[in-house]
Amino acid sequence: MRLIKIILTIIIWCGGVMHPHANEVEYILVTNEKSDSVSLIDLTTLELIKEIKVGKRPRGLGLAPDKSEIYVAVSGENKIKVIETDNFQITRTFYSGDDPESFAVHPSGLIFISNEEIAQTSVIDPRSGKIIAKIEVGIEPEGVSISPDGNTVVVTSESSNMAHFISSSNYKITKNVIVGARPRASCFSEDGKFVFVTSEISGEISKIRVSDGSIVNQIALSKDMAKPKDILLGADQKTLFVAGGRANEIYVVDSITMTVENSIQVGRRVWGLALSSSGKLLFTTDGLDHQISVIDTAKQSVIKTVKVGQFPWGVITYKP
Amino acid sequence: MIKAIIGVILLIITQKAIGEVDVNFGFIGNPESEEFNGVKLGLDEAEHQGKFIGVNYKLFVYQTDEDYSQIDLLDVIVTNLTGTKLLSIFEQFGHLPVVNLSDASNLLRRECIFNAFHIIPSSTMVSNANRLATEHGQIRAWQYSFKKYAARQLNNRYFAKFNRRMSEEAWYGWAGIKIISEVTMRTRKPDDLMQDLKEDIKFDGQKGRRLSFRHNGQLRQPMFLVKNDKVIEEIPVHSNNKYGGLDLIGEDKCD
Numbered sequence: 001m002r003l004i005k006i007i008l009t010i011i012i013w014c015g016g017v018m019h020p021h022a023n024e025v026e027y028i029l030v031t032n033e034k035s036d037s038v039s040l041i042d043l044t045t046l047e048l049i050k051e052i053k054v055g056k057r058p059r060g061l062g063l064a065p066d067k068s069e070i071y072v073a074v075s076g077e078n079k080i081k082v083i084e085t086d087n088f089q090i091t092r093t094f095y096s097g098d099d100p101e102s103f104a105v106h107p108s109g110l111i112f113i114s115n116e117e118i119a120q121t122s123v124i125d126p127r128s129g130k131i132i133a134k135i136e137v138g139i140e141p142e143g144v145s146i147s148p149d150g151n152t153v154v155v156t157s158e159s160s161n162m163a164h165f166i167s168s169s170n171y172k173i174t175k176n177v178i179v180g181a182r183p184r185a186s187c188f189s190e191d192g193k194f195v196f197v198t199s200e201i202s203g204e205i206s207k208i209r210v211s212d213g214s215i216v217n218q219i220a221l222s223k224d225m226a227k228p229k230d231i232l233l234g235a236d237q238k239t240l241f242v243a244g245g246r247a248n249e250i251y252v253v254d255s256i257t258m259t260v261e262n263s264i265q266v267g268r269r270v271w272g273l274a275l276s277s278s279g280k281l282l283f284t285t286d287g288l289d290h291q292i293s294v295i296d297t298a299k300q301s302v303i304k305t306v307k308v309g310q311f312p313w314g315v316i317t318y319k320p
Numbered sequence: 321m322i323k324a325i326i327g328v329i330l331l332i333i334t335q336k337a338i339g340e341v342d343v344n345f346g347f348i349g350n351p352e353s354e355e356f357n358g359v360k361l362g363l364d365e366a367e368h369q370g371k372f373i374g375v376n377y378k379l380f381v382y383q384t385d386e387d388y389s390q391i392d393l394l395d396v397i398v399t400n401l402t403g404t405k406l407l408s409i410f411e412q413f414g415h416l417p418v419v420n421l422s423d424a425s426n427l428l429r430r431e432c433i434f435n436a437f438h439i440i441p442s443s444t445m446v447s448n449a450n451r452l453a454t455e456h457g458q459i460r461a462w463q464y465s466f467k468k469y470a471a472r473q474l475n476n477r478y479f480a481k482f483n484r485r486m487s488e489e490a491w492y493g494w495a496g497i498k499i500i501s502e503v504t505m506r507t508r509k510p511d512d513l514m515q516d517l518k519e520d521i522k523f524d525g526q527k528g529r530r531l532s533f534r535h536n537g538q539l540r541q542p543m544f545l546v547k548n549d550k551v552i553e554e555i556p557v558h559s560n561n562k563y564g565g566l567d568l569i570g571e572d573k574c575d
Binding site (some may be wrong): 116117119138139140158159160161162164173176178180181182199201202203223224225246 | 365368369372373470473474476502505506522523524526528529530558559560561562563564565
């Protein structure tokens with residue numbers, strides 16, 4: 001018995017040495033538009049692990065609520081490719097509707113996805129791979145976000161300059177809010193009371209009250225080249241991080257006062273954003289530099305860049 | 321229960337207060353033209369956008385030398401007439417914005433006509449863009465193979481509707497309608513269109529830049545340098561200067 005205890009202790013100790021961060025395993029996944037792949041990066045070491053070939057022009061990424069699968073919108077093939085998180089292999093594929101781009105995964109597991117060419121949001125059940133609802137929205141739908149309670153889905157339409165509020169229970173549009181030119185992405189506040197929308201061409205960020213659809217604040221970034229794209233709320237649930245597109249900067253915005261507090265220089269045509277599970281690191285896809293930048297959110301500075309495939313677009317993090 | 325009733329009443333009041341808005345376009349010119357195809361696509365898109373927010377669009381088409389029936393209903397004129405015919409339209413409809421799709425004359429810009437809004441770039445813009453180009457090629461205002469800034473989607477929509485490539489002329493027609501619909505959907509005041517078009521408009525024309533009208537009525541816009549059917553340069557280069565550097569091409573003088 002004593003011998004077994006000693007052996008077990010040695011095994012556990014060895015395991016700890018060999019995998020010092022075994023309980024801290026976390027990954028970054030990046031879609032590369034032009035190399036038709038997803039880059040898999042170890043978040044702890046910030047080293048590229050491998051490139052997963054997924055098909056033509058991958059863009060949006062999403063994680064299943066049970067974390068068993070990662071979905072990739074493969075725009076050039078009108079498909080969602082499913083990567084199993086156990087082994088990072090593509091296990092299955094289903095039809096996504098025309099030209100899938102951005103999407104969000106609902107807490108129920110359903111996928112709400114923009115079909116840019118046909119002014120439609122499709123609701124897909126990834127278990128069956130079937131489209132279960134089609135919602136007509138404005139021209140060139142783009143970013144999709146879902147409220148923390150799962151009740152409201154917001155879809156921006158780039159060419160109609162609106163944020164459509166959709167009920168997730170009956171798939172009907174409840175509100176259409178006119179925002180700045182070419183709205184791209186949105187994110188909700190933690191309490192679900194507000195949604196923040198970026199408008200690329202007018203360089204604006206709109207803060208919308210969810211209850212009545214009123215715009216309570218709208219700020220314009222000062223530089224003409226600032227073209228805000230992706231947006232997310234930091235771990236403090238107060239600080240917004242906004243990807244500035246061809247301004248090659250991340251804007252740090254106080255979500256309460258809607259003032260720009262800082263800007264962080266990153267690579268060229270910064271597009272997608274994702275936070276580590278701790279919120280201590282922010283990852284940006286720098287499309288024209290074929291890299292991601294890693295930002296320390298406390299210091300608000302870039303601590304490393306990691307080369308990925310050609311023209312990185314979307315990024316998510318995954319912690320088993 | 322009382323709360324619910326009050327809520328319904330408030331909703332009805334709010335909806336009534338917002339109401340529906342009607343915007344009536346008059347197209348004067350050749351309905352067989354590329355410009356008119358662009359107008360039709362622009363109208364489709366305006367109608368699609370408008371149905372979400374209660375803005376309705378109608379198009380009245382007039383060929384040259386025709387009686388202008390229902391002219392009193394119009395909020396804006398869009399035309400592909402040129403020269404003296406165009407000048408007479410500016411004069412005859414002095415109370416309405418007139419959107420010029422086809423006349424590139426510099427002299428016309430220099431007249432700084434109050435109700436003129438020129439979508440087609442002036443000859444000076446083209447020559448200035450040629451001067452700024454770093455390679456040989458053709459200067460154009462639109463190119464069917466352009467993909468950036470959702471231009472691909474616009475080119476695809478045009479091809480799907482007309483089974484032909486979107487030309488520069490078609491872009492002028494499309495942009496003329498879309499600028500009007502962008503302004504009216506925000507203001508919901510077609511009567512104020514003349515003034516509102518001169519203010520800050522939020523429209524990029526799928527060219528990736530904020531477009532706006534100069535004092536002389538010319539639309540600020542980037543031009544494309546095209547070689548072997550591909551856009552190889554966007555001119556002027558985007559900068560953080562005023563208007564993103566777009567005033568490097570064209571002029572804003574009045575005689």
